[in-house]
Amino acid sequence: MTVLSSRPTNEELADLARQARWKIVETVAASKAGHIGGPLSATDVLIALYFAQLDIDPAAPQDPDRDRFILSKGHSAIGLYSVLALRGYFPVDELATFDHGNSRLQGHPDMLLTPGVDASTGSLGQGLSAGAGMALGAKRLGKDFHTWVMVGDGEIEEGMIWETVLSAPRFGLDNLTLIIDLNGLQQYGWPSEANDRFDRSEPVGHVDLERVFTGFGWNTLTIDGHDFDEIFEAFGRVSADRGVSGLPTVIISRTTKGRGISFTEGTYKWHNGVATEDQLETAHAELLGETGENR
Ligand SMILES: Cc1ncc(C[n+]2csc(CCOP(=O)(O)OP(=O)(O)O)c2C)c(N)n1
């Protein structure tokens, strides 16, 4: 179904990711509000999904047989919109309307407004349950499509996530893949005696997620979520497992919050934020400029 004639090279994907990252920071600055760190950590995986993995057609966003993708960490909407625009779901220029009252591109994804958005999200913790429902529905209807869900690492503190982690293997959902964007930061963390403004790092740093998910009966893969070879190795294993283990797969995607721009990388302070003119210049040079670092 996908309209791309062949899979882009890693270099082409990296170039698309840089464009998407620029659109994220530029759009949020123009709208004067929005999230930065979470969208930037997820960009490479989103580009890999939309340009080389998902069986989709931007011209037929409601095709009942399309693969589904749910951005459960809905505050990263601008990251998804940037990738959807580059993939051709709507004009890239429309990103300039982000978060405006009458825009199709709201601050959190709205499946009734935006072509390519498969679930409305933003209240953290709900997307995996919705995805399991889609995967179960596909089984019941005898459809082949695959359902992908991305959650944040802070988001998995939500109890509803674990209800589905418990039940998805029981329903044999090998057509469901969970991606955890493990960027080591959320918005706020545990109170700390050493720092009365909270320790904002490592929301689940004390948890061995591989052991936990394996214990719940999931196939478990851990990757560098900024390395296209590792991303595609994981995607390949998901595809190869369809009809084999009968189990859902979790991809633990190790990433850096704010990835790609020097001043946003690795800090909770850019969970959300609006870049100044000077910062926009720096971001543009680093992402797209000839002399930039091209991270
Ligand atoms: C149920 C719920 N509680 C709180 C929030 C506010 N909130 C938005 S983003 C965020 C932090 C999420 O951290 P993480 O899941 O690690 O996302 P990322 O690091 O990818 O931005 C919080 C608490 C929310 N959107 N939904």
Ligand SMILES: [Mg+2]
């Ligand atoms: Mg996080």
